Amino acid sequence: MSSSGPPNPIAPAHATVLTGTPMSVQPQPKPPPPPQQPSGSAAPPPSQQTQTQHQQQQQQQGPPPASLQQRPRICFNAHCKDPKSEGPRRRGWRLRSGDYAELCDRCYGSFEHGTFCETFHSEVAGWRKCEACGKRLHCGCIVSVHAYALLDAGGVDCILCARKSYAAMAPSQMWSTPTVHMPQNVADRKDSYVKSWRPPTGQISSQWRQNHQLWNMSTIQSDLQQRLAYEFDRPSGSEKLPPGRTFIHAQEKKSDDMHDRPTTPAGMGQIIRDRYANGLGQQTSMDPTHSSTPYQREGPNPNSLHDPSHHVGESDPLSSRKGIISDGGSTVSTGFKLDSHHPSILKDDAASTLPTMGGYTITNYPPVPGRSDHLRIIPNNPQQPPTTVPLSVVQKQFYSHSVIEPNYQAQFRNGKPRMDPKARSELLPRYWPRITDKELQHLSGEYPKNSTSNSVITPLFEKMLSASDAGRIGRLVLPKKCAEAYFPPISQPEGLPLKVQDASGKEWVFQFRFWPNNNSRMYVLEGVTPCIQSMHLQAGDTVSFSRIDPEGKLVMGFRKTKTQEQIFRQEEPTKPANAAPNLPDVNVNVSAPDSSPNSSLARPNKVNTENKDSSPVEQAASKIDKGGVAQKEGPGTVRTSPGPVKRKATSIGPKIKRFRIDNEESMELKITWEEAQELLRPPLKAPSVVIVDGHEFEEYEEPPVLGRKTYFVTDQSGENHQWAQCEDCSKWRKLPVDALLPSKWTCSDNKWDPER
């Protein structure tokens, strides 16, 4: 509740937030607790504490207008005819801050009946018509965001029509991939494609995307709908939305893959144009001049590149693949030339519709569909050709927002891969590049001298360092698919030298090679020890590989895992005063302690004579890998497990990866151990009582179930009870303190108050 207090009752301030640029980034709030003094069954009034917060906010914001000084505004609705009316306030839509708009009875009635916009926004812009039934829809505010669905091909459907079309859709069609009609002239493809695009079978693809949203919308609570909409405005929100989930402002976007998009400052979702949504992602599949691999192979038959079974370099003589990195000054033969953008792709990419920043437009423009997407910077001044824009300068302008708004950077850390869906489908998720904008900024900032204008950084893949990778052997095992997709083809086991620049701009030359392994290959980079040491990397840290186009340079970034101390520090302020002893969240990001060498927490198993080879990461993971619950093992605890188990680390490594992935992708689901405990309810089946050592134990045959979250309060008379929210009507109900509710609980289940 710390972040989800009732909104500021000063309506104009709310109105400003509501209609302003979506910049607010707030942590996902918890449901508001019930009041100390409930007034019937309706939504409870704000607590004393939140009222105090209101006063503080008012003080911070200065005195309200004179018209409002006499009596605080109650109703959130700026158009309310009697905003200062007394009476219970009711919870309306969710605000960007995570709070809820609190409305007077009258306004809430309009909101609840879906006539809010018709009543109060009739004179406001943003009205459209349903493409199917012609119903008038307001698409210009957050209130009605759940009432319509944007169609990929343009237009909107009201929620009812969209649901109908979805219901009529064959399941197989739901997953159909749109067949795109590509313009011949890729130089004009932006405009022409948008114009020429037609869903192949009606609007199946768009309907699927939209109705995928609708499907959920029919099942989730309205507040969640609004939360999604609210998240859409958040930079991170874009990444949480499945394809086609275009809520507010979606009409300004062309992305149908927002969840794949990076989280970037100032609403990256608004400024990144999704090439894939425009069908460009399909282009190379039809255009044999584009390789499915980013490496332009110089063989006589470029079409062979599309054959996935064609092992790179297998049939080509090495000499035919020899090339020099086109950086001008390079003398290291890499044996390949990184594929660059098609020239026509780099030119004339209309950016007129894209938002601007610092005089430039940032676009997302993968040069090779099926690979990665790119950040490209285009000057908006038509007099200024794109080729005059230094990458570093522009990105520094662009990324300056990330400095201004630190919350964004927090979102970046959870950024989703920047690769397009095709590439993503080919690589295991753990290798998807999760390079953050901050890292991109870092990379771009390091290579101004090496990057030509129009340079584009393409995140390729990343890998968490295993103990072997970070060990003294100096061999970094490369994921096979990544190596074959992004690194030069090699036909001989000895491979070839590969020049890579690290984040500091230093060039390294690794030996890229493979070993025959079970009729397959095992790709490694040899000689990485100096580089890893210079970066102070350890097992558990992540190295990422990116490519700078059109130079075709490989750059190597890294990301260190958070230390446990950092994790603890992050969670400490959120712990309730009477919380259970500190235990890491189940989905903690297992850390390597390198960045906090002095922290004992960073080295939880500092003394471990049993397995000297296991990294701290593995040791930390071993603490968690005990039935999924962290073990109470204090810092420096000597592990008393028996001697080293062969391949023990093998079973730990992948779990570490899963932890990381879970941690990065499930932030919205993240609950603490204590919170999880609160939700556990005994199974319905009555337990049997067993006596062990004179103590009675209730023995359940089934595991506990997740119950509904309730709030326990004590009223003025000292009576304890709890409040629960109805699944259907969202109203809060007062219940006995000993009531155990199922996860889905409605007023009809309220046996304590049958009238409800």
Place this chain on the structure above:
DNA sequence: TATGTGCATGGGGAT
């Protein structure tokens, strides 16, 4: 003896 090299093994994730 320490370090480097190449291959084998098998756990476990993907299909």
Place this chain on the structure above:
DNA sequence: TCCCCATGCACATAA
């Protein structure tokens, strides 16, 4: 069931 890949391990080479 396949096969990727983390790691073990034997052998080679260097110090």
